[in-house]
Amino acid sequence: MNFLRKQLDKAGENFKPGSKFEKFAPALNAFDTFLFVPNHTTKKGAHIRDAIDLKRTMITVVIALLPALIYGIYNAGAQHFGQTGEAFTFMDAFIHGSWKIVPMIAVSYIVGLSIEFAFAVYRGHEVNEGYLVTGLLIPMIMPVDIPLWMVAVSTAFAVVIGKEAFGGTGMNILNPALTARAFAFFAYPTYMSGNEVWVSEASASKVDAITGETILGSLASGNEVSYSFMDMFNGAIPGSIAETSTLWILVGAAILIFTGIGSWRIIVSGFVGAAVMGLIFNAFSVNALMAFDWSNHLVVGGLAFGVVFMATDPVSAAQTTKGKWIYGFLIGFFGIMIRVFNPAYPEGIMLAILLFNVFAPTIDHYVIQANIKRRKKRLAAVQA
Structure with missing residues (x-):
């Protein structure tokens, strides 16, 4: 060294x-x-002496993402071999998944960091470490067989429009990774939805048994699902690369909460909001998605991954303590609502998070104003 x-x-x-x-x-x-650790400190004015900095924060989030990513790589291969009926070992599945996913990660980092470097040189400021997390999140929330050039275009859109247009790291109002996924969904819908995109090589296979349909997609079509709660919780189901295993996502959540980087208030209230909306739908049970048990809603689709890793983004989330409870609850509540009421898109957590990224400052504003009013009332009571 x-x-x-x-x-x-x-x-x-x-x-x-x-x-x-x-x-x-x-x-x-x-x-x-x-x-290396930066060899300079602030020279004047008040500053905080702490061992944590942006680089360490981002690396901690990356570490929290690794359990879900590693399982997602394995599951991508396992779903492929499982639906073709071929015998396979753990290494067979992991190698197949790596062959598909590692190039996506490489493309995301190469394209995103190139743009970040270009903007840093143009503006004359330092390159921020925020993209260490975004560059990993983008491929983790994509279908396994999405073409690499689509990953590149979506990444470029997210970095330029979703981040640099607002001033770079710490200034964006939308989560960049979700911005990339939203762009890919609306720009290339046939590669982001349907029953042939969630299992590796399903569209190219000649085996009729391969459909690759997700649980939510099947329910939206009015079909029954054969997966147990534990299958869904463990993640042995088709879906986006790293969003299927609630178990390993919760391991990542524990790391974020233990290190103080992720807000446990947003995570808890997000799941509570989703559970409340799920219970409301269970009371009516008009269709298969509404009848789907509320507990199952918490462990399928991108809900858990979105609540843990996307909603807790410290830049685009609510900042006040009470605001975090409200923000998380509304994301979970509306996420399930969009999931059930939108038959063309039976997954709503992405849209719910992006929606409340926009409203997060408003939530904080009214929380602060409510505190000011309460203090004014107490002051008036004392003066009286």
């Missing part, structure tokens, strides 16, 4: 102010801070 440190310091001489490559200093600095 000392050798690498010396080489970076030597290269940095060519990027100092007034030097030949001064304009490209943010790019070199990005590599430096990714590999």
Whole structure:
């Protein structure tokens, strides 16, 4: 590491102010801070002395994502071999899943970071580490066989329109990863929905048994599902790459909550809101989706993944304590509502989160105003 440190310091001489490559200093600095702890601190004014910084925060989120990602890679292969009827081992499934998913991750990082570097050089500021998480989230919420060029275009849209247009990391009002998925869904609907996109190579297979239909898609069509609650909870079902296993998503949630990075209030209230809406629908049971048990609604589709990893985004979520409870509850509540009432799109958590990303500042505003009014009333009572 000392050798690498010396080489970076030597290269940095060519990027100092007034030097030949001064304009490209943010790019070199990005590599430096990714590999080493920054060697500078604030010089004046109040600041917080803490061991945590943006890089460590993002790395912790990446670690929290790994259990769901690793299982998602395995499940992608397992669903493929399982529906073709071929015998397979864990390594067979994992290798097949890796062959499909690792290139998607590579494309997401290459395209996204290239754009981030370009904007950093153009604006003359440092490259932020926020894309470490976004670059992993984007492929994790995509169908396994989506073409790589679509991943690239969706990533570029999310970074440019969903993030850099607002000023970069910390300034965006929408979750960038969900912005990428929303763009892909509306721009390439045949690759993001239907019964042939959720199982690897289902559309190219000559085996009639392969349909790759998700549980929610089957229920929306009025069909019964044969999966047990534990199948759905463990994630042995078709779906987006890393959204199927509620078990491993909750492991990631525990990491986020234990480290203080993810808001447990948003996570808990998100599941509560979904449960309440599910119970309301169970009381009527007009169709298969409404009759689907409320507990099952919590463990299928993207609900758990969205509530844990998307709704808790500290930039686009509500900031006040009470606002987080309201924000999370409404996401879960409306997520199930959209899921059931929209037969063309039997999954609503993406749209619910994006909707309340927009309303998060409004929620915080009214929470703060309510606090101000209560304090004014107490002050008036004391003065009286």
